[in-house]
Amino acid sequence: MQAEGGATRSSSRRERLADAAAELFRRYGYPAVSVADIAAAVGVTGPALYRHFKGKQAILAHVLLNGMDALAAVVDEASVTFAGKPQKALDRIVERQAELSVAHRDISALWRWQGMHLEDADRRRLRKRGGAMLGQWSQLLVRVRPGLSPADADLLCWAAFSVFGSVAVHHASLPKRRFEQLLVTLADAVLSATLPTGADDTEDAGGDESWRAVPAEPSRREELLSVATRLFHQRGFHAVSMEDIGAAAGMAGPSVYRHFDSKASIMLAAAYRMADGLEVDVRRALAAATDPADALHRIVASYVDFVANSDGVAMQYGQELAAVAERHRTELRKRQRDYVAHWVRLxxxxxxxxxxxxxRITVHAALTVINDLPRTRSVRTRPALAAELTELAMTVLTAAGRTNVESPG
Known part of the structure; x- marks a missing residue:
């Protein structure tokens, strides 16, 4: 009995350590958290933590793989419980995914932003489990919508998955049940969406696009900004060195210092450049729009275009900006909120x-669909992806009013 009790206590402490680490990683970012920080959060010593995990990377892997297993279990349970009833199985998956997203916003945040810190083997495992889960979900969707191709079903399921994952990128909230209902409404709208057919013609949505033309040979400073931003996005700010940036731009590391005095100054310049570009897009969309619906569509299309032409980097002003002065962090977060506010107001x-x-929840879901899908391997090469992203984002936005989740009960 003592051994059993000891095992239970050991298991409990292991999970307490995992939970504490997940919260610290979400709040401060993986690189900024030490093993001592995690141990202290649970009231144990650093050496005691190593009796449960090899290190903080092992804790991150444990948290993310368990989280993905929970999502896969939802799909498995629904498929077995409603065998032969694909619509009921699909409904159960959407409802349970919404519940998990609201209950565990921290896990979604870790999966989205800290997965790059996993060892290669764990990253492959996470990707394999996620792909299998989405594949099973996609097969159910094809059974519900027989005219849908497997590739289109994959796209819609990834988009719905992004709706659920979007809860990690903002702090807006509703009472638990109402929050879940809203996510279900948005995800159902995505899974029912009709994708555009034919050539990708979203470049016409914003009128004259000649102003987007860039010089045939960008300056070395601009080249460094583009290269560095891409590397920060792929590996994380802390994992990229000035030498890495110089090598990717085809120049010696010390030469980078002729243009930027630090890695943080590159991050800061890239963040301001992005904010400036988005503000210009908003002004142009509002000036050209004929009514609020047209304005919203133009802003959505301009954001799709922005993401497509910014090395896939729609940077989040959060943990990665910890290296810059507080006044810059405050200003950039304000500009991000102001940009989102345009979408919310419309x-x-x-x-x-x-x-x-x-x-706000709906707008962030639409933005996350646009940000996520171009980074998804099975999706990014679709020839009409820009038109599809615009359509899916508009589908999310227009779904918000279908169910009044604010009503009692």
Whole structure:
């Protein structure tokens, strides 16, 4: 009995360590958290932690792989419980995914932003499990919508998965049940979406695009900014050195210092450049729009275009900006909030019944669909992806008013 109790206590402490680490990683970023920080959060010593995990990388792997297993279990359970009833199975998956997303926003945040810190073997395992889960989900969707190709079903399931994952990128909230209902509504809309057919013609959505033309030979400073931003996005700010940036740009590491005095200054310049570009896009969209619906569509299309032409980097102003002065962090976060506020204001103009919190959650879901899908291997090479992203984002935005989740009960 003592051995059993000891094993239970050991298992409990292991999970407490994992939970504490997940919260610290989410709040401060993986590189900024030490083993001592995790141990202290649970009230144990550093050596005691190593009795449960090899190190903080092993804890991160444990948290992410268990989280993915929980999502896969949802799909398995629904498929078995509703064998022969694909629509009911699909409904169960969406409902349970919404519940898990609201209950464990921290896990979604880790999967999205800290997975790059895993060892290669663990990253492959995570990707394999996620792909298998999405594949099973996609097969159910094809059974519900027989006219849908497997590739299109994959796209829609990844988009729905992004809707659920979007809860990790903002702090807007609703009462638990209402939050879940809203996510279900948005995900159902995506899974029911009709994708555009034919050539990708979203470049016409914003009118004259000649202003987007760039010099045939960008300056070395601009080249360094583009290269560094891509590397930060792929590996994380802390894992990239000035030498890495110089090598990727075809120049010696010390030469980078002629243009930027530090890695943090590159991050800061890239973040301001992105904010400036998005503000210009908003102004142009609003000036050319004929009504609020047209304005929202133009802003969505311009953001799709921005993501497509920024090395796939829609940087989040968060942990990665910890290296820059507080005044810059404050300013950049304000500009990010202001950009999102344009989307929220237009959405609420079109859907007055949608609350501020609903609108913010919905807007972040649409933005996350646009940010995520170009990074997904099975999706990024689709020839009409820009048109599809615009359509899917608009589908999410227009779904917000279909169910009044603010109503009692």
């Amino acid at each position: 959405l609420r103009t079109l859907r007055p019944e949608v609350s501020e919190a609903q609108a």
